[in-house]
Amino acid sequence: MMAEVLNLATTPPAVPDHTAFRDFAGRLLAVARAATAIGASRRLAIGPLDLTLRAADAGLLAAFTHGLADRPAAGPGPRQALTIHLLAGPARIGATGEQPPPPAWPLPSSEHQHLRRLHLTADLRLYAWNDGAVWQLHDPTSATAVYWARDLAAIPEWDYGAPLRNLLAWALHDAGRVLLHGAVVGDAAGALLVAGAGGAGKSSTTLAALRHAGLTTVGDDFVALTGDGMAEALFDTVKLDPGALRRLAVPDAWVANPGRPAGEKARLHLDDWLPEALVARLPVKALAVPCIVARPDSGFRPAAPGVLLRALAPSSLFLVPGAERQRFAALAALTQRLPCVTLELGQEAAGVGRLVAAVLRGLRHDA
Amino acid sequence: MAALQVNAPTVVAEVFDIEVVVIHLERGTYYSLTGAACQLWRLLGCGLDASGIAQQLAALGPDWAGSASEIAAFLSALEAEELVCAGDATGSAPALATVPYQPPRLEKFTDMEELIALDPVHDVSAAEGWPLRTPLGPDSP
Numbered sequence: 083m084m085a086e087v088l089n090l091a092t093t094p095p096a097v098p099d100h101t102a103f104r105d106f107a108g109r110l111l112a113v114a115r116a117a118t119a120i121g122a123s124r125r126l127a128i129g130p131l132d133l134t135l136r137a138a139d140a141g142l143l144a145a146f147t148h149g150l151a152d153r154p155a156a157g158p159g160p161r162q163a164l165t166i167h168l169l170a171g172p173a174r175i176g177a178t179g180e181q182p183p184p185p186a187w188p189l190p191s192s193e194h195q196h197l198r199r200l201h202l203t204a205d206l207r208l209y210a211w212n213d214g215a216v217w218q219l220h221d222p223t224s225a226t227a228v229y230w231a232r233d234l235a236a237i238p239e240w241d242y243g244a245p246l247r248n249l250l251a252w253a254l255h256d257a258g259r260v261l262l263h264g265a266v267v268g269d270a271a272g273a274l275l276v277a278g279a280g281g282a283g284k285s286s287t288t289l290a291a292l293r294h295a296g297l298t299t300v301g302d303d304f305v306a307l308t309g310d311g312m313a314e315a316l317f318d319t320v321k322l323d324p325g326a327l328r329r330l331a332v333p334d335a336w337v338a339n340p341g342r343p344a345g346e347k348a349r350l351h352l353d354d355w356l357p358e359a360l361v362a363r364l365p366v367k368a369l370a371v372p373c374i375v376a377r378p379d380s381g382f383r384p385a386a387p388g389v390l391l392r393a394l395a396p397s398s399l400f401l402v403p404g405a406e407r408q409r410f411a412a413l414a415a416l417t418q419r420l421p422c423v424t425l426e427l428g429q430e431a432a433g434v435g436r437l438v439a440a441v442l443r444g445l446r447h448d449a
Numbered sequence: 450m451a452a453l454q455v456n457a458p459t460v461v462a463e464v465f466d467i468e469v470v471v472i473h474l475e476r477g478t479y480y481s482l483t484g485a486a487c488q489l490w491r492l493l494g495c496g497l498d499a500s501g502i503a504q505q506l507a508a509l510g511p512d513w514a515g516s517a518s519e520i521a522a523f524l525s526a527l528e529a530e531e532l533v534c535a536g537d538a539t540g541s542a543p544a545l546a547t548v549p550y551q552p553p554r555l556e557k558f559t560d561m562e563e564l565i566a567l568d569p570v571h572d573v574s575a576a577e578g579w580p581l582r583t584p585l586g587p588d589s590p
Contacts, residue, residue: 388469396479410461410463
């Protein structure tokens with residue numbers, strides 16, 4: 083019976099056909115709903131989203147919930163509901179029904195060498211990664227989404243560090259937010275948005291400021307930004323490379339992924355170790371690009387806004403698909419409007435923390 | 450010669466006082482344009498071809514007067530990178546600030562290309578979705 087509900091391995095139409103995408107997505111959603119109808123669920127407040135996660139597997143639910151920042155942010159506009167159905171492996175429906183995970187992209191395709199498949203429209207967002215190992219679907223009309231992995235092993239490490247990133251980004255867009263790649267650290271009076279590619283020093287700056295200057299954060303990697311420059315927390319994770327772990331003297335017990343593959347960063351969860359340091363919202367007052375220097379002490383100097391836009395926009399646009407032109411415009415406006423600095427990060431972690439606090443004090447003084 | 454304009458919607462750009470930041474959304478490359486490029490970029494989409502752009506810039510001062518061949522070569526480089534293209538956009542040229550001539554410079558960054566190499570198919574009706582980089586919904590923020 084369920085095979086009639088979900089015939090995902092449908093024969094592709096000969097030509098690209100939007101109806102085929104819509105039909106496929108509808109069946110994907112129907113099975114995910116049925117498979118998670120009896121299982122574990124959890125409600126969280128993520129930025130402007132009232133999120134309900136439903137999962138057939140309690141372990142998967144716990145793993146994803148662990149990485150999310152459950153902190154409601156009273157921002158502009160009404161709160162928006164989103165239900166995400168989580169599956170890993172076959173969908174088991176009732177006593178006997180079982181559906182395998184979705185197949186490799188079963189829809190028209192002219193290029194087969196790519197790992198990512200994507201279909202974006204105003205009313206349907208569908209994404210498949212690694213030849214269908216992970217599927218993500220967002221149907222904004224029904225405020226419903228699906229995350230379906232072929233099995234637990236198919237879930238990449240970054241999905242534990244920033245769970246459900248694409249789905250949240252699409253829903254946040256509908257709520258008037260921009261998801262950007264950067265760290266935000268400061269306090270209620272003002273915060274720095276620290277931009278840069280992976281390994282630039284965003285996370286080590288953030289953790290140094292939390293531990294040595296008593297500041298707070300809304301995230302070290304991805305945050306939401308409102309139209310009035312308020313950054314909102316989405317994830318509770320901090321990711322550090324081995325050098326940063328040593329410089330910051332991070333206790334081994336704080337590392338949530340000790341058996342991580344070589345090359346993967348260590349993942350810490352702020353809610354486990356520094357819960358008071360993760361807050362719902364911070365007002366962004368300046369932009370910073372980090373620069374690691376060989377000397378012990380830290381300092382800062384003014385930076386050209388173009389440098390900041392180059393540090394902020396490319397990875398923000400290319401790491402999360404969708405609405406690139408609008409997000410670029412929002413990020414460009416931010417760099418035109420706010421002061422920009424280069425943070426010269428010395429080897430002494432306490433000095434980095436003090437530097438961030440000093441920059442923020444200087445901004446208040448100038449204001 | 451055809452008028453030149455920004456290769457939108459594939460290319461996005463922001464003009465600052467001393468730099469233009471440009472991103473090619475399909476290739477994953479991004480660029481820093483400096484020197485005379487900041488003035489030059491403002492003349493794209495005004496209905497000017499390469500020689501018209503060079504003429505406008507030459508009027509900025511004596512030190513710009515001998516820049517025509519450098520400007521032409523730079524525009525060719527922008528076309529080769531598919532950052533600008535021929536088009537039928539029209540408009541009036543903006544008033545440009547008089548600044549000392551500095552040769553136009555293009556710096557290309559390719560560290561994001563790997564992400565794009567994994568990127569999407571272009572197999573959907575242009576009327577229905579990808580590859581159009583249309584808004585996901587109503588304009589925001």
